[in-house]
Amino acid sequence: MTETGNKTDKDKSIGVVETQYYTYAIPGKEHKLESGEKLGPITLAYETYGKLNKEKTNAILALHALSGDAHAAGVHSGQDNNGWWDDMIGPGKAFDTNRYFVICSNVIGGCKGSTGPSSINEATGKPYALDFPFITVADMVHAQRHLIDYLGIDRLLCVTGGSMGGMQVLQWVASYPERVRSAIPIATALKHSPQQIAFNEVVRQSIMADPAWREGNYYEYGQPEKGLALARMIGHITFMSDQSMEEKFSRRLTSGRFSFGFDADFEVEGYLHYRGANFVKRFDANSYLYITKAIDYFDLSGGRLIPGGKAIDTRFLIISFKSDWLYPSYQSQEIVRLLKRKHVDATYCELRTTYGHDAFLIEVEEQTTLIKHFLDKTFNGYLVVSDHGI
Amino acid sequence: MASEDIRLDHRIIYSIIGPESRVLDLGCGEGDLLYPLVRDKQVRAQGIELDDKAIQECVKKGLSVFHDDIEHSLREYPDNCFDYVILNQSMQEVKNVDFVIHEALRIGSRVIVGFPNFAFIRSRFMLFFRGKAPITKSLPYTWFDTPNVRFLSIDDFSDFCTEKNIRIIEAHYLGERRIIHFWPNLLALNAIFVLASGNAKKA
Numbered sequence: 001m002t003e004t005g006n007k008t009d010k011d012k013s014i015g016v017v018e019t020q021y022y023t024y025a026i027p028g029k030e031h032k033l034e035s036g037e038k039l040g041p042i043t044l045a046y047e048t049y050g051k052l053n054k055e056k057t058n059a060i061l062a063l064h065a066l067s068g069d070a071h072a073a074g075v076h077s078g079q080d081n082n083g084w085w086d087d088m089i090g091p092g093k094a095f096d097t098n099r100y101f102v103i104c105s106n107v108i109g110g111c112k113g114s115t116g117p118s119s120i121n122e123a124t125g126k127p128y129a130l131d132f133p134f135i136t137v138a139d140m141v142h143a144q145r146h147l148i149d150y151l152g153i154d155r156l157l158c159v160t161g162g163s164m165g166g167m168q169v170l171q172w173v174a175s176y177p178e179r180v181r182s183a184i185p186i187a188t189a190l191k192h193s194p195q196q197i198a199f200n201e202v203v204r205q206s207i208m209a210d211p212a213w214r215e216g217n218y219y220e221y222g223q224p225e226k227g228l229a230l231a232r233m234i235g236h237i238t239f240m241s242d243q244s245m246e247e248k249f250s251r252r253l254t255s256g257r258f259s260f261g262f263d264a265d266f267e268v269e270g271y272l273h274y275r276g277a278n279f280v281k282r283f284d285a286n287s288y289l290y291i292t293k294a295i296d297y298f299d300l301s302g303g304r305l306i307p308g309g310k311a312i313d314t315r316f317l318i319i320s321f322k323s324d325w326l327y328p329s330y331q332s333q334e335i336v337r338l339l340k341r342k343h344v345d346a347t348y349c350e351l352r353t354t355y356g357h358d359a360f361l362i363e364v365e366e367q368t369t370l371i372k373h374f375l376d377k378t379f380n381g382y383l384v385v386s387d388h389g390i
Numbered sequence: 391m392a393s394e395d396i397r398l399d400h401r402i403i404y405s406i407i408g409p410e411s412r413v414l415d416l417g418c419g420e421g422d423l424l425y426p427l428v429r430d431k432q433v434r435a436q437g438i439e440l441d442d443k444a445i446q447e448c449v450k451k452g453l454s455v456f457h458d459d460i461e462h463s464l465r466e467y468p469d470n471c472f473d474y475v476i477l478n479q480s481m482q483e484v485k486n487v488d489f490v491i492h493e494a495l496r497i498g499s500r501v502i503v504g505f506p507n508f509a510f511i512r513s514r515f516m517l518f519f520r521g522k523a524p525i526t527k528s529l530p531y532t533w534f535d536t537p538n539v540r541f542l543s544i545d546d547f548s549d550f551c552t553e554k555n556i557r558i559i560e561a562h563y564l565g566e567r568r569i570i571h572f573w574p575n576l577l578a579l580n581a582i583f584v585l586a587s588g589n590a591k592k593a
Contacts, residue, residue, distance in 0.1 A: 315454075317449075333458075336456060336458075337466045340456075340466040340467055341466055341467070341468060343471060345434075345436075345454050346454060346456070347445075347448075347449060347453075347454045347455050347456070348455075348456045348457050348458075349442060349445050349446075349449075349455075349457045350442070350457050351442065352442060366442070366446060369446050369449070369450070370445075370446065370449050373449045373450045373452065374449055376452070377452035381452075
């Protein structure tokens, strides 16, 4: 394989994939959450790509961000719905499915097949809504560990993800270091800053301020569309950068002239409306509330990532993006500082893209190169790099 | 390894560093120095590099690198956590040399410094007879386009070490292709010093 693969290889998708489901925490064996509450049964929606080798040493767990799902790559039968990381997972791609077995599961609290506030509460026969217990990133990871146990994988070659997915990566290392050979947290943080919490709070308030939210009991009536769309519009602003918005929209007008009204005059307004309207069709408002709260609660700063005198042999590749102002590079550098103090083998690179926080979802060539070679080294050691150097 | 086309300074540093050492290379570039050490001597290596393209090359070689500048990169490391800290052809690009050398001595048992000799005979000729800022094999830059911010001779650096109570364990003087044995301050293009802290506690 050359560093970025040839064009045809790169464009190849994994093809048709199917979501699978795993249920655990059956009555009597409920999952005890970090909050102390119990939850069960729990279903996790997940997909897998590539083949698990006989030794079960080539498994990679990809973890999704706030609004992601288990569908990370390929398409579903008869549909045109490429997975959220289709640019990165597939034959010859950064996470090369010709070599590795990639797993992606929807987080608990989500709404894409895993148990969340829109799921039916077996005790009442109705959706949980706000009866759903608060979940944390540690709870999400705990649930994933059950899935990895079920798949018979003792040690993951790699856990990876961006944004909230990166938080889950860090949580995997904190909770189960012996089960993680390497970690690739991208555009993430050890904890949310007050600015990040503030954005999430505005997002939550915009949902809850919509009368259609009905204290969370909207399932018979339909989503609080206005509030949720507004929440997502705010989100999209933070995912882009000043420069990427300039490149994408500039001040272009939707109809060539001002309307002298409050319609979407500018393309950027139209884009936000479009993204907001699309989002309400695919994402549950209560899930958005619960998951943003889980992100705000997350904190592995101080000694919590690698406790006390514990030594870990997990290798790290940490990536941040210069134009990402939602998860600025200093937050990734805080992870690096922590790893330095603990002698952890790690690589950190800040990439110079203009895409802002969204960059991790896009096939940035440098990101692909870094990940591909980092995995290669983790999987094969130095045997495969003999064509370099001296 | 040691084949003829390897840079002389890399060959010398390669020979200094023992198997399975813990090594930090400050300004590791594309990892050409670290890679053979890791491959042949199972050295546990960490590079620090500011150039993101160079980092890509390091990762292709399977090396671990932090994207950072040298001065910022040192603070977080605990005392004595490396056997060797390397500053090869990067010290002259650092503004706060004193701080960097002392931090390097704090986190490493030995510090290997490689730098170009400003008092090399050709430099002296250029300055004295032609009245121009010297350009040599080891200082190949024009005055307006150089990454270097510090210009020093071998004798300057020896004086610095004496003044700062830094022990010089070894010194190697390099010509274009071979070691220089006589009048290094006049005849050497580059020097490589192995340093240790002057305090007795660091054996």
